[in-house]
């Protein structure tokens with residue numbers, strides 16, 4: 001369905017803006033009366049972002065919300081503060097950084113303008129060959145990078161130890177079907193033995209940032 005955004009001045013005579021469109025929208029506005037604070041309406045969940053990225057909020061945020069609802073260790077995460085951007089252009093070639101996904105703090109300017117505090121960047125080159133269970137695990141993995149204070153944290157091992165112990169070390173790349181974290185059948189994480197945590201058994205294998 002198409003939408004129409006019309007902005008009038010107070011008198012309501014002549015429209016200042018009159019836009020008909022069919023996608024989403026973000027609106028930022030200010031009153032000048034409350035320190036000029038920027039107010040934001042974020043409804044732009046699917047669209048091109050720059051040359052090589054696509055906004056994927058419509059696809060990934062609902063999964064993130066279900067993960068936050070299900071897993072107490074993610075309780076503090078707010079998926080509506082994450083901008084999900086997918087690099088639709090990347091191909092490995094001779095690149096050295098072969099990560100599949102990466103959680104970052106949004107820079108201050110983007111944050112001030114849009115209200116997003118985090119950017120989760122994914123690469124469709126890898127995502128497209130993942131099974132849904134792997135995508136869910138990937139989003140779980142990336143959400144864990146946001147700690148209780150809202151900062152970005154590193155893994156406890158080269159991955160999260162509960163994921164390695166439960167889903168296997170190669171959960172992101174295996175061709176076999178892994179467990180669906182959002183299934184009702186999934187109810188408990190396994191943990192690595194303390195010794196296994198100390199071994200550097202993942203050297204050179206970090207594919208998931």
Ligand SMILES: [Zn+2]
Nearest residue numbers: 141155208209
């Ligand atoms: Zn990671």
